[in-house]
Amino acid sequence: xxxxxxxxxxxxxxxxxxxxxxxxxxxxxxxxxxxxxxxxxxxxxxxxxxxxxxxxxxxxxxxxxxxxxxxxxxxxxxxxxxxxxxxxxxxxxxxxxxxxxxxxxxxxxxxxxxxxxx
Amino acid sequence: xxxxxxxxxxxxxxxxxxxxxxxxxxxxxxxxxxxxxxxxxxxxxxxxxxxxxxxxxxxxxxxxxxxxxxxxxxxxxxxxxxxxxxxxxxxxxxxxx
Numbered sequence: 400x401x402x403x404x405x406x407x408x409x410x411x412x413x414x415x416x417x418x419x420x421x422x423x424x425x426x427x428x429x430x431x432x433x434x435x436x437x438x439x440x441x442x443x444x445x446x447x448x449x450x451x452x453x454x455x456x457x458x459x460x461x462x463x464x465x466x467x468x469x470x471x472x473x474x475x476x477x478x479x480x481x482x483x484x485x486x487x488x489x490x491x492x493x494x495x496x497x498x499x500x501x502x503x504x505x506x507x508x509x510x511x512x513x514x515x516x517x
Numbered sequence: 518x519x520x521x522x523x524x525x526x527x528x529x530x531x532x533x534x535x536x537x538x539x540x541x542x543x544x545x546x547x548x549x550x551x552x553x554x555x556x557x558x559x560x561x562x563x564x565x566x567x568x569x570x571x572x573x574x575x576x577x578x579x580x581x582x583x584x585x586x587x588x589x590x591x592x593x594x595x596x597x598x599x600x601x602x603x604x605x606x607x608x609x610x611x612x613x614x
Contacts, residue, residue: 410525412583413550441525441553447585454579461585484527486558486588 402433404511407442411460412452417445420517421463428471436464437507438496439478442517443485446477446492465494478504519608520572523549526561533564535613541571546596546604548577555581557588566590577601 405424411417427434438445450461468475475496482488482498489498499507508514520539526532532554539545545568547554554565555576568574569592578595581587589595596604 410550410553410584412580413523413525441528441550444553444584449587450585451582453583455583457583484560485553486556486562 400431400433401512402510403427403435403513403515404507405434405436406508406514406516407436407438407445408440409517410441410444411450412455412457416517417442417460418458420515421460421467423515423517424467424472425470428467430471432471434472435474435476435507435511436467436472437476437478437499437504439481439504441481441485443477443481443487443492446494446496447487448491448493461493468494476504476507518543519604519610520545521605521610521612522547522551522554523612523614525550526554526565527559531613532561532568536564536568539572542573544573544575544604544608546575546577546601547593548580548601552576552580552584552586555589555593556586557590562590566592569593575600575604 407420409416446461452459476499477496479498479500520535574593575596576593
């Protein structure tokens with residue numbers, strides 16, 4: 400079975416990357432795959448609480464991602480240094496995720512059979 | 518000149534390059550992902566705070582709210598879409614994309 404890591408490194412709403420990543424995961428979730436999402440750099444903003452995308456006439460992304468836990472996504476990871484650089488902590492996020500240090504990120508990436516960057 | 522900035526200050530050096538070029542007193546308008554620059558407590562907050570001593574800095578509040586950014590660096594002025602238009606009308610614009 401493929402181990403897929405979806406690597407999300409872009410801030411939500413400013414580009415299509417985050418929503419395209421979400422759509423891709425929705426599509427993959429119907430197959431038997433080991434799906435993992437790793438948020439780092441500005442990608443960590445995707446999970447910040449209290450987003451109000453309706454102010455931009457856009458659909459909410461943070462809560463959408465937390466729903467994926469009930470579909471087929473096995474693990475959600477967040478890079479600790481990326482949170483720290485943004486003054487964020489796990490309490491600021493919409494869902495429970497595993498924190499990884501730099502070596503942890505490298506390990507998750509090297510364990511993947513496929514990496515999809517968004 | 519009004520400098521318009523729409524990108525995260527944490528992934529590129531474009532905010533620094535803007536600050537090097539902008540003359541003292543030139544206003545800066547943060548919008549789209551540029552509002553991440555207005556956030557308090559990030560690795561970029563210090564340079565934005567320093568920039569505030571030379572430039573009035575504005576941030577578009579719908580973009581802040583959409584991203585869940587609540588803690589804004591003191592001194593940054595929040596504007597709505599009408600305020601955005603007012604700023605753009607007042608000065609010549611330099612889009613720093």
